[in-house]
């Protein structure tokens with residue numbers, strides 16, 4: 320089990336002046352390539368599920384693969400929900416196993432960005448999950464770039480309580496058109512003012528020297544997507560030209576190509592070889608199973624929990640609840656027992672769940688002469 324708390328992982332990187340790579344994945348080739356690279360380099364790594372990519376890939380199918388890969392590998396991994404648009408997306412990311420979320424309202428007004436980020440922080444922190452936000456604007460082309468203002472950043476972090484900040488200092492998302500003009504002085508000032516892990520978006524195409532200088536000035540997480548997927552696409556185009564051997568052959572060498580490129584980057588960013596110390600110094604990320612057992616003395620089918628899909632839907636939507644299952648327990652006596660089992664993102668969610676109005680409503684509905692037993696079990 321190698322899932323670790325993202326706030327611990329990035330704090331370690333920040334204090335030791337290296338950066339953790341955050342790779343958004345949209346397929347098993349990318350996922351396996353990145354995980355293999357982290358294993359081979361003994362490096363911590365972040366796997367990202369990006370909200371804009373969910374148009375192309377089903378999170379319900381991809382997220383379990385990401386979680387399984389993270390759990391079986393031997394280097395520290397965190398799972399991040401990238402470029403979320405608000406609370407709804409962040410809740411969905413957490414439900415699918417993410418233990419860090421980004422809310423990106425950087426294209427909106429400052430006040431809207433503050434309000435939206437605050438709302439996500441409140442929800443995520445109740446689940447013990449850190450939040451990354453963006454201030455300034457890292458555009459998809461060079462045109463609308465807005466640099467992060469230093470003083471504004473100080474106020475933004477104080478007002479929102481955000482854990483990491485994505486900064487706009489001259490990089491752009493996507494492919495690089497010409498040379499980026501990076502404002503290192505601005506980054507230095509932001510870092511001095513904030514003293515929290517900073518995040519770099521739009522990293523494709525930067526040189527090793529540029530990365531080193533950025534990391535020396537507070538960048539502790541590097542988001543990386545375009546260049547590595549361009550490499551994968553180039554390999555697939557080559558396969559398509561060279562062979563007429565069907566679908567599977569299109570993927571030949573893609574995983575290995577991604578792996579090699581990711582290994583080079585993990586070395587450049589200074590995270591290679593750090594797995595053991597991160598594992599030792601960071602808390603592991605554990606889910607919790609919370610069980611509620613009702614003994615109903617007089618069973619009224621209309622009221623019995625097993626028949627209520629409405630309750631099931633309502634409870635499944637509570638932030639930090641990953642899964643809800645319900646079943647009947649066979650008893651020797653006349654009474655019937657029902658078990659509601661909640662798979663929760665973290666032990667903190669037990670408390671936030673109990674305070675949630677929908678949960679309170681649900682429990683009150685089944686309270687009366689019934690007895691309720693509760694238990695909490697952590698799992699890895």
Ligand SMILES: [Zn+2]
Pocket residue numbers: 402492520521542
């Ligand atoms: Zn980005």
